Amino acid sequence: MSRRRSTALAALAALAPLAALTGCGGDAAPAPEAPSPTGSAAAPIRIATGPTGQTAVLAHVYAERLRGAGFDASVVDTGTGRSGHLEALERGDVELAADYSGNLYLHLRAPRAVGPGAAPTPSPGATAPSAQRTTPPDRGLAEDLSELLGLGGEGAGDEDVLGGVRDVLPEGLQMLEPAPAENRIAVVVTRATAVEHGLEDLEDLGPVCSALDLGADPDFAARPYGSEGLEDAYECVPEDVVPFASTGELVTALLADDVQAAALFTASPAIEDNGLVVLGDPLDNFVPQRVVPVGAEDLPEAAVQVVDDVSAGIDTDDLVLMTRMTTARDPYTPEEAARYWLDGDDDT
Structure with missing residues (x-):
C-alpha cells in the first residue's frame, strides 16, 4: 500500500481535519x-x-x-x-x-x-x-x-x-x-469463497455459478453484460441475481454469505477494505472503462x-482513494480531495 493511501486511510478513520492531511507522501x-x-x-x-x-x-x-x-x-x-x-x-x-x-x-x-x-x-x-x-x-x-x-x-x-x-x-x-x-464492473467474491471453489477468473466461476447467488445493482440483470453476458461468455447462470439499492447493502450481504458473488466497480473502496477477490474477465464481458x-x-x-x-x-488505486475521500461519513469536497492528492504528489 502506498504511503499516500495508507495515510489517507488513517486520516479518514480518525476524521481528521483537512489541515492534518497536507504534506503526505505518495508513489506518483x-x-x-x-x-x-x-x-x-x-x-x-x-x-x-x-x-x-x-x-x-x-x-x-x-x-x-x-x-x-x-x-x-x-x-x-x-x-x-x-x-x-x-x-x-x-x-x-x-x-x-x-x-x-x-x-x-x-x-x-x-x-x-x-x-x-x-x-x-x-x-x-x-x-x-x-x-x-x-x-x-x-x-x-x-x-x-x-x-x-x-x-x-x-x-x-x-x-x-x-x-x-x-x-x-x-x-x-x-x-x-x-x-x-x-473503473469497470467486475464480479468479486470473498476470499473464503474463492478458496472453496478455486476461483481466479470468470471461467472458473462458470461451472459452479448455478450454486451461487449474485448480488448487483437493480439494473444489472437487464444489461447486455449482466445475466445475458455472463451466460453467453462464461456459461454462468447464477441461482439468483439479487438486486441491492446501495453498494453498502450489497457488500454487507456478500460478507454475510447471503449472496456469494457481487458485481462492483473496481474503484470501490469496499474491495480493498474487505479483502475481496476480483475475478478476472479474460473474455472481456465487462466494458473497459x-x-x-x-x-x-x-x-x-x-x-x-x-x-x-x-x-x-493516475491509476486505479488513486481512484479508490478519491472515492474513499468523497464518500466518507464526513466527506471531502472534490477540491479538497484533489488538493490532498496533489500534496502527496508534490512531496515525492
Whole structure:
C-alpha cells in the first residue's frame, strides 16, 4: 500500500481535519515541468466536472496543475449527466473534461436528435456547433459494444474501445492520453469463497455459478453484460441475481454469505477494505472503462502536455482513494480531495 493511501486511510478513520492531511507522501511520479504558455495559450481553460465524483476530483487536479504551469484554469459544474459536459465541450463553454472510455463510446454512438429545439440554447458568448445536436439520456449498455466496434462475437478490449472513442468524437474535440486508471464492473467474491471453489477468473466461476447467488445493482440483470453476458461468455447462470439499492447493502450481504458473488466497480473502496477477490474477465464481458480526458482540438499544446503528465500518474488505486475521500461519513469536497492528492504528489 502506498504511503499516500495508507495515510489517507488513517486520516479518514480518525476524521481528521483537512489541515492534518497536507504534506503526505505518495508513489506518483513528480509532475514534470510543462512548457510556459505563450500567445493563445493564455486563453482561459475551463474544465467540466464530468459524470462522477472521481472525474470532479480529476477536474480540480487538472486545474491546479494547469494554474501551476501559468494557465488561467477553472472548474465548471456541468452536472452529472454525460450529455452535459459533452455539449458544453461542443459549444465551447468548457475546454476539457475527464470521462470513462466505455460509457463515453456508447453514449457517442447513441442516436442523436437533430433540428431546431433539439439542443439547449448556448450560453451568452458561447460558440454554437454548426449543427445543433443533443443526446438522449444515457441508455446504459443498450447496444452490444462489440457489434458497434465491428468486432462481431469477439469481446471488446481496452484498445478497441479507446480507438472507437477517437473515431466517434464530435468534430472539434480530441482525446488526450488515457490514464492507467480504470473503473469497470467486475464480479468479486470473498476470499473464503474463492478458496472453496478455486476461483481466479470468470471461467472458473462458470461451472459452479448455478450454486451461487449474485448480488448487483437493480439494473444489472437487464444489461447486455449482466445475466445475458455472463451466460453467453462464461456459461454462468447464477441461482439468483439479487438486486441491492446501495453498494453498502450489497457488500454487507456478500460478507454475510447471503449472496456469494457481487458485481462492483473496481474503484470501490469496499474491495480493498474487505479483502475481496476480483475475478478476472479474460473474455472481456465487462466494458473497459479507462479514464480519458477529452479536450478541444485547439487546446494549447503546453496544456495538453500538462494534462497528459497528470493522467500518466493516475491509476486505479488513486481512484479508490478519491472515492474513499468523497464518500466518507464526513466527506471531502472534490477540491479538497484533489488538493490532498496533489500534496502527496508534490512531496515525492
